[in-house]
Amino acid sequence: IISNINPNLLFIEGFHMNGSSNLSKSPSTTSLVLIGGGHAHVQVLKALHKKNIPNNIEVTLIDSQKAACYSGMIPGCVAKLYTPSQTLLELEPLCDWAGIKFINKEVIDIDNNNNCIYVRDNNNNNVPVPFDIVSFDIGCRSRDLNEIPGALQHTIPTRPISKLVERIDEAEKSLLLPQDNKNNKAYVVVVGGGAAGIELAMCMRGRWGPILGDDNLEVTILNSGIELLSHESLSCRLALKKVLKDRKINIRSQCTVREVTSSHLLLENGDRLAHTHCLWATGAGAHMVLAQKLSEQGIDISSDGWITVNDYLQSTSHSNIFAAGDCCTIIQKGGRTPPKAGVYAVRSGPILVKNLMAYHHNHNQDSSSSSKTTTTMEHYKPQDDFLKLLACGDGTALGFKFGIPFQGKWVFDMKDHIDQMFMNLFRKEYLVEKDDNDTAGIVVSEYDAQGDNYHSSRILGVLETAELLQGKDNDEVNYLDAWYCLRKMAKDETYRLEVLNIIRQQQKEEEYQSDAIKSESRVELV
Numbered sequence: 001i002i003s004n005i006n007p008n009l010l011f012i013e014g015f016h017m018n019g020s021s022n023l024s025k026s027p028s029t030t031s032l033v034l035i036g037g038g039h040a041h042v043q044v045l046k047a048l049h050k051k052n053i054p055n056n057i058e059v060t061l062i063d064s065q066k067a068a069c070y071s072g073m074i075p076g077c078v079a080k081l082y083t084p085s086q087t088l089l090e091l092e093p094l095c096d097w098a099g100i101k102f103i104n105k106e107v108i109d110i111d112n113n114n115n116c117i118y119v120r121d122n123n124n125n126n127v128p129v130p131f132d133i134v135s136f137d138i139g140c141r142s143r144d145l146n147e148i149p150g151a152l153q154h155t156i157p158t159r160p161i162s163k164l165v166e167r168i169d170e171a172e173k174s175l176l177l178p179q180d181n182k183n184n185k186a187y188v189v190v191v192g193g194g195a196a197g198i199e200l201a202m203c204m205r206g207r208w209g210p211i212l213g214d215d216n217l218e219v220t221i222l223n224s225g226i227e228l229l230s231h232e233s234l235s236c237r238l239a240l241k242k243v244l245k246d247r248k249i250n251i252r253s254q255c256t257v258r259e260v261t262s263s264h265l266l267l268e269n270g271d272r273l274a275h276t277h278c279l280w281a282t283g284a285g286a287h288m289v290l291a292q293k294l295s296e297q298g299i300d301i302s303s304d305g306w307i308t309v310n311d312y313l314q315s316t317s318h319s320n321i322f323a324a325g326d327c328c329t330i331i332q333k334g335g336r337t338p339p340k341a342g343v344y345a346v347r348s349g350p351i352l353v354k355n356l357m358a359y360h361h362n363h364n365q366d367s368s369s370s371s372k373t374t375t376t377m378e379h380y381k382p383q384d385d386f387l388k389l390l391a392c393g394d395g396t397a398l399g400f401k402f403g404i405p406f407q408g409k410w411v412f413d414m415k416d417h418i419d420q421m422f423m424n425l426f427r428k429e430y431l432v433e434k435d436d437n438d439t440a441g442i443v444v445s446e447y448d449a450q451g452d453n454y455h456s457s458r459i460l461g462v463l464e465t466a467e468l469l470q471g472k473d474n475d476e477v478n479y480l481d482a483w484y485c486l487r488k489m490a491k492d493e494t495y496r497l498e499v500l501n502i503i504r505q506q507q508k509e510e511e512y513q514s515d516a517i518k519s520e521s522r523v524e525l526v
Contacts, residue, residue, distance in 0.1 A: 030132045030360055033117055034061045035107055037068040037091040038137030039342055040324035042426050043349030044356065045091075050099030051434045057360055059098075060129065062119060064106035066092045069161040071342040072419045075196075077165050079203035079393040084165050086423075093428040103129065107290075110134075112297035112318065133359060135322040135352065136307055140340060143285035150260035155280040158196060168207075171277050175211055185216045187274050189265060191257055192281035193223025195341070198240070199390050200279055205247050206393025220250040220273070222265070227253060232400055235507055239405035240390075243398050284326050284340035302329050312355050312377045313348060320363075322356060324348045330380070338382035346422065351380040387486065389415040401486055402496060404503050406469045414479035460485060462495065466502040 032048075034041045041061070048059050067088040076082045095102035105119040108126065116128035142157040151157075156167045175184060186208060190201045201221050208217050221228070221244075228240060228251060244251060252273075259266040265273040286305025295301040300308040300317035306329035308316045315321035316331055325345035330337040338344040358375040365373075388400040389411065397412035398405060424430045460468065465485045471477040489496035 028056060030057045030364055031130055032057060032059045032133045032135070032356060032360065033129060033131040034059065035063075035117065035134065035136050036138035036325075036327075037061060037063040037065070037089065038139055038325045038327075039068075039070070039345035040349040040352050041135065041137040042068065042089050042091070042094065043346075044135070044353050045094050045098050045100055046425060047350075047353045048098065048100065048357075049434060053357070054360075056364060058101070060101040060103060060131075061091065061095055062103045062105065062107055062117065062129065063091055064104070065162060066090070066104055067162075070419070070423060071161055072415075072422070074161055074164060075199040075203045075391040075393070076416075078168060078200060079206040079391065081391070081393075081395065087165075089423070089426050090428060094426050094431070097428070097431045097433075109293055110297055112294075112299060112321075115320075133320045133322070133356060135324070135356060136327050137323070137325045137345070138287065138290075138327045140284040140326040141287055142280050143282045145280055145282070145285070148257055148260060151257070151280055154260045154262050155191070155278040157280040158192075158200070168204075172208070172211070175208065184212060185276075186212055186218070187276045188217065188219045188279070189222060189273060189275040189277075190220070190279045190281055191222045191265070192283060193221050193225060193228045193251075193253070194281065194283055195229070195388065195390060196283075197221055197223075197279075197281035198228065198244070199393075200281055201249050202244070202247055203391060203393035204279070205249060214248060218250070219248070220252060222255045222257065222273075223251060223253045224256050225253060233403035235504075236400045236403065236405045239398060239407060243392060243407065247392070287327070311379045311381070313352050313380055314355065314359070314377070320359065322352060322359075324352045330382070341386075343386050344382055347383065348380050351378050354378050389418075391415065402489060402500055404469065404500065406471075406482075408471060408477065409475055410471065410477035410479040410482060414483050417479060417483070462498040463502060465489075465495075465499045466506065469499075470503060470506065 034044060037045075045059075045061060053059070067090045070087050070089055073082050073087040077084055077087050092102055092104070094100075103119060105121070107117055108120050109118040110116070111118065111128065114128075115131050117131060117134065118126045118128050121127050139161075140159065142159045145151050145155075145157050156164065156171065158164055175186060188201075188204050188208070190197045190204070198221065201219050205214075205217065205219050227237065228244075229237060232240075241251075255271075256268045257265055258268050260278060263274060263276075265275060265278065267273065288305050291301045291305035291307075294307065298317060299321060300315060302308050307321075307323040307327055308331050309323050309328045310316055311330055311332040313322050313324050313328070313330075315323065325348065326340045355377040358377045361373075361375045385402065390398045391412060392398060392407075395412055396407065396409050397415050398407045399411045399414075400406075460481065468477060468482055468485060485499075489499060
């Protein structure tokens with residue numbers, strides 16, 4: 001079940017046989033089992049270093065992979081702006097550093113009545129791993145991949161993310177024809193008009209355009225809605241359309257796929273769309289096999305297969321079960337569950353750490369003690385408006401925040417800075433060994449909190465901030481200054497409203513000038 005298993009004794013370090021077929025833990029300890037090394041769970045691993053937590057809790061991670069992909073950097077990796085290894089969150093070194101047991105196997109079942117997770121060992125035996133508290137952060141699968149005929153056989157799905165770049169690398173081999181052949185063409189269709197599909201379309205253009213030549217590459221986004229990112233402001237949607245037009249990316253809206261063949265997409269409206277390569281970016285779908293198993297154990301599952309949790313990230317049916325990231329849906333009064341996006345998994349990490357430890361504390365006190373205390377769990381409040389940064393595949397990016405767009409190389413540099421800051425929390429070379437005198441305890445904070453310590457080297461008034469954020473083609477823009485201004489706008493409402501008022505006034509003037517130029521052109525034509 002893990003690397004040091006002895007198949008003859010069926011022994012796992014830290015657990016022992018209790019006389020039956022089950023593995024047991026030491027009776028005086030609480031076993032916290034983390035299933036999946038997702039964006040929230042890696043923060044749990046980092047926080048729950050063995051020297052930070054009480055001696056009466058043992059933490060175990062179960063994941064079928066030794067490294068998890070950081071989704072925020074995958075589009076850049078598709079465009080060859082990063083190497084695959086740069087996008088990996090290495091789980092094994094992180095667990096070694098934290099003193100956490102790592103079981104590198106796939107979960108195949110759960111016995112909730114007996115508090116056991118089942119994994120399969122190298123001899124195809126089902127081996128139970130006991131738990132007192134269990135948390136899921138297992139991501140999701142590509143929606144409708146198994147339901148639409150031909151999609152599984154003839155497309156490159158975005159999930160599992162760990163396989164996406166590998167599959168694109170394989171597809172690219174067919175493009176590398178002899179140098180005297182200049183007629184090779186590729187028709188890339190991205191099914192899905194969400195942020196992921198849009199980024200992939202631009203990054204495929206950035207990757208294969210130089211190989212084939214722009215005229216030999218056609219990229220099309222199939223969108224089921226009326227308009228791309230219809231929930232964004234008009235100025236953001238117009239900026240997106242311009243970016244896609246500049247990159248010769250076609251958009252077909254109100255399209256749904258009925259069937260996929262090796263050469264065509266058959267649409268519900270009867271159209272046939274040719275493709276040489278089809279990327280399936282339809283959004284998140286639940287792991288239905290696991291969902292069924294959990295449901296059979298009495299664990300609350302939504303109608304579409306998500307683990308249902310309250311705003312403590314705690315199962316609505318079992319208080320010792322938690323979940324975070326794409327695999328769950330949050331049930332809360334008057335609130336809404338956040339969309340399936342990596343930023344929400346990342347932001348939920350610190351809350352999950354606090355609530356797992358609060359649950360452990362509240363359920364592991366001597367009932368006869370007069371000094372019992374209760375640790376209050378913290379509500380997870382998903383942010384309404386987060387900073388959206390779309391890699392354009394050429395070293396630039398398009399960003400949205402507060403209903404305004406911003407674009408350029410500096411935007412990608414800012415995105416890269418934020419992504420690298422998250423990754424550096426878990427990279428082996430940045431993991432500092434703790435000594436016995438370290439009494440800091442569990443440190444929980446937002447991964448980008450250190451950004452609060454940055455102060456611009458110059459005083460930026462509202463006018464300077466407005467000009468800075470609209471510096472589309474200005475390579476001189478300091479991305480740290482821009483990030484500082486965006487964070488200040490999030491905290492200072494008066495400052496934010498003044499900056500937005502200036503930007504919107506500038507946008508109106510630009511629209512007026514554009515309309516005037518078009519009007520003059522029509523007069524000259526007449």
